[in-house]
Each structure stands twice: as structure tokens, then as C-alpha cells.
Amino acid sequence: MNDLLIGIDIGGTKCAVVLGDKKPEVLERIEFPTAASPDETLEEIFLNVRNFLDGPDGKNVKCIGVSCGGPLNSRTGTILSPPNLPGWDNIEIVNRLKQRFGLPAAIQNDANACALAEWKWGAGKGSSNMIFLTFGTGLGAGLILDGRLYSGTNDMAGEAGHLRLENDGPVGYGKAGSFEGFCSGGGIALQAEELFGRTMSAREVCEAAAAGDAAALGILENSGRHLGMGLSILIDLLNPELIVIGSIFARCGQYLEPAAQAVIRDETLSAARDVCRLVPAALGEQIGDFACLSVALSCEEEVFDNQA
Structure with missing residues (x-):
């Protein structure tokens, strides 16, 4: 066995x-x-x-x-x-x-664990420098740099949702105009409530966009534009070869990516942009299971390295 x-x-x-x-x-x-x-x-x-x-x-x-x-x-x-x-x-x-x-x-x-899972078994397999973005209820990042998980001095690396992209805007991570405010399920729902005057989930906004609703498409285009702003910062700062985005992006990236890519083309250094790909997460609804198993696998590999 x-x-x-x-x-x-x-x-x-x-x-x-x-x-x-x-x-x-x-x-x-x-x-x-x-x-x-x-x-x-x-x-x-x-x-x-x-x-x-x-x-x-x-x-x-x-x-x-x-x-x-x-x-x-x-x-x-x-x-x-x-x-x-x-x-x-x-x-x-x-x-x-x-x-x-x-x-x-x-x-x-959870962001670091998902990054490990996508790196070991999913869309990031074989990469050395990868960023994973959750893009779920909130927005967080897991960083694989030079073939290792990078968590910072005290596990605060990757708190990308706290980056301010605008002086004002939907609140995410306790900050108006933050990356999370524009690019998360909660942030998209806030924008939808303001526009439609009723509570809507991000999933409902995506479904409305798929049905051709112009207002829903506008919300996702705005989210995509701010996604591009946040990613441009990460691309220029960390020079990844791959950015893997989960949850909402994996389900309805076709409404987010065009605006994001347009901003990335305008904002990033071409040498960094040209070597970086943007892809949806590959592990689907099982990513939570694979994430905790990837932490166990990393633990086993560390134990083995220490014994060698």
C-alpha cells in the first residue's frame, strides 16, 4: 500500500x-x-x-x-x-x-494551502514562480516563489485583498476601494446591491451576465478591470510565470478576463508580462480536500528532507 x-x-x-x-x-x-x-x-x-x-x-x-x-x-x-x-x-x-x-x-x-495544491497537482504543476488568488468570498493570495511556498516573516505574505486600488469603492478587508472590495464574491454582491437595489450573490450576477444582462456584464467588467490593476502590481513586483485564479474566476472568467488583460497590457512592464500566463484553477470543487492533503504532503517532504 x-x-x-x-x-x-x-x-x-x-x-x-x-x-x-x-x-x-x-x-x-x-x-x-x-x-x-x-x-x-x-x-x-x-x-x-x-x-x-x-x-x-x-x-x-x-x-x-x-x-x-x-x-x-x-x-x-x-x-x-x-x-x-x-x-x-x-x-x-x-x-x-x-x-x-x-x-x-x-x-x-487556506490561500497558501490552495496554492500548494494547485502547484503540486493542478494548473500550476511544473512552475517555479506562481501566484494563486482565491477570488471567493474574499480575496487572498498564496505565493510559490523559487519553487517554495513563501509566507513571509509571520505568515502575512499574500494579503493581496488589502491593497487599495481606488480612493473609494466597495468595502473589502475593512477598506473601501480595496482589491478585495472589487474582486471577491462579497465585493461583487455589494456592487450588485447598489446597482439593482436588492441583494444578489456573485453567482446570480454571473448567471445574469450569461443571460446577457447589460448591468451584470458591467459589474463583472468593472471587477475585471480592477483585477487587472491588482495583477499588474503583482506581476511587476514578483515576476511570476503563472497566476492561477480560483472560485469565481474559474466559473465565469470569460466576463472578467478581457478587461483584466487590457489593463495588464497597459500597466505592466512588457518583460514581466510576456513571461506570465493567467489561468483558472484546475482542481474545481475538490480544492478544499486537495489543499489540506497538500499541506500534509509538504509536511512529509520536510520531515524527509530533515532526516536525509
């Missing part, structure tokens, strides 16, 4: 514990609602990890990886009060996993 990995995906409303291999293939998966308290949720997580380890393939599990919304400290393995997880204050989840199960464990924020 090949080496196996356990991944843990912790979200604000639901969690998943996944048993998988390095292909990657998900062999078993348990999903459950995130409980009101961290202790309840952690006990449910630990119970499912134990069930996988006690199963017929448990002896082949080499590492445990955790993907969770930030802020967190990947070096100490601590979850630091994420806004979508009230009460999760200074939770030393990696140490608790190591002590309980005697296996190496690691944690990354």
Missing part, C-alpha cells in the same frame, strides 16, 4: 477530515458542521482522525495537514482568532495533533 495522508479542512460553517494519497486521490472523507465551541469541533476532528488511523490503511498514514482561515502561525502551528471562527483564540492544533497521534503535522492558511 502506498503512503497515505490525512487532511483536515476547518471552515466557519463546516469541517472535513480526508484520507488520501499522493496522486492525489481522496479515499475517504467525513464532513460535519463546525460546532459552537473549538473544543467540540476539535474532538470531532480528532475522533475522525482516530477512526482513519484505526482503519485497515491507518498504518500507512505518514503526516497530517490542516487548512484553516487565517490569521495563524504556521511555524508554531497555532490558530490565531480567525474572524470566521469565533472563540478560536491561540489554538495550538498542530501540537495537539502530534501529541495525540504521534505523527508529524502542519498547518497553512
